[in-house]
Amino acid sequence: MLSLLIPWSLHKTKWSGLKQNTVVGPAQPVVAAVGQDIVLPCHLEPAANASEMTVEWTRPDLEPRFVYVWRDGVELESKKHPVYEGRTSVFSDELKHGNISLKLSRVRISDEGRYRCFIPDVGDSSVQLIPGAVSSPFIVRIERSSSGHVVLQCESTGWYPEPEVFWLDGEGNLLSAGPTETVRGPDDLYTVSSRVTVEKRHSNSFTCRVQQNHTNQTRETLIHVSGLDCSYYKLEANCRHFDRIRLSCFELIRS
Structure with missing residues (x-):
């Protein structure tokens, strides 16, 4: 009878020892620039040697779900989803110190999602990855409306996730603008465009902000x-390729 109890006692002690550790991930989402490398943090607390443990990184929305698998001291490359081949490690x-963080190389927009860091018999933690892409806005059109007001149009290409566009006057006050036009390209990046009508009561400086x-x-x-009271009926300028352009009534400064 005693011989049957000893193995159970040993197994329970080992299991309880593992359960004293906790898998800990970040409390906030991780933001990564598209094309760059990023680390999804995850570690054992208190620190423990994870080099002989099984470490699994998964994305539940994928099939197969495995992003990275470490088992018996080696990586199991065959378990990995094809889109992550050569990009995760x-x-x-650092495994012996309890660092089980995942390095993801050359981040793509399609990498967006929730990742699970898991060690069997110990626990798991999740981290949300948000890829991001940004681009500076530029003034694509300056014209005078039929009512005599000046109309400015701002555009920015290559954003992810979808951004917002705001217009501000020289004092930093928000201006009422028309609805933002948004187009999502085949590369999943967003192009946004916004128009605002300015009057003489506004200051002469205006900011197009994309955030x-x-x-x-x-x-x-x-x-x-x-010159908001300029007599010209219509002025146009494509300022994508200019740092500074001077027109009869307008002076444009790219930030």
């Missing part, structure tokens, strides 16, 4: 209108 020298709150990214460009 762990810090093998993405999830990735905490903001880009803006400044335009100085030197």
Whole structure:
């Protein structure tokens, strides 16, 4: 009878020892620039040697779901989803210190999602990855409306996730603008365009600001209108390739 109890006692002690450790991930989403390398943090707390444990990184929305698998001291490349081949790894020298973070190379927009860091008999933790892409806005059109007001159009290409566009006057006050036009390209990046009508009661300086709150990214460009009461009916300029352009009634400054 005693011989039957001893193995159970040993197994329970080992299992309880493992359960004292906790798999810990970040409390906030991880934001990564498209094309760059990123680390999804995950570690054992308190620190313990994970080099002989099984470490699994998965994305539940994929099939197969495995992003990276470490077992018996080696990586199981055959388990990995094809889109992550050659792009995921762990810090093998740091496993003995309980660092089971995942390095993801050349981040893609399609990498967006929730990742699960898991060690059997110990626990798991999840981390949300948000890829981001940004681009500076530029003024694509300056014209005078039939009512005599000046109309400015701002555009920015190559954003992810979808950003917002705001217009501000020289004092930093928000201006009422028309609805933002948004186009998502075949590369999944967004192009946004916005128009605003300015009047003599406004200051002569205006800012087009494009921002993405999830990735905490903001880009803006400044335009100085030197003559709101100019008699010209219509003025146009494509300013994509100019740092500074001077027209009869307008002076444009790219940020």
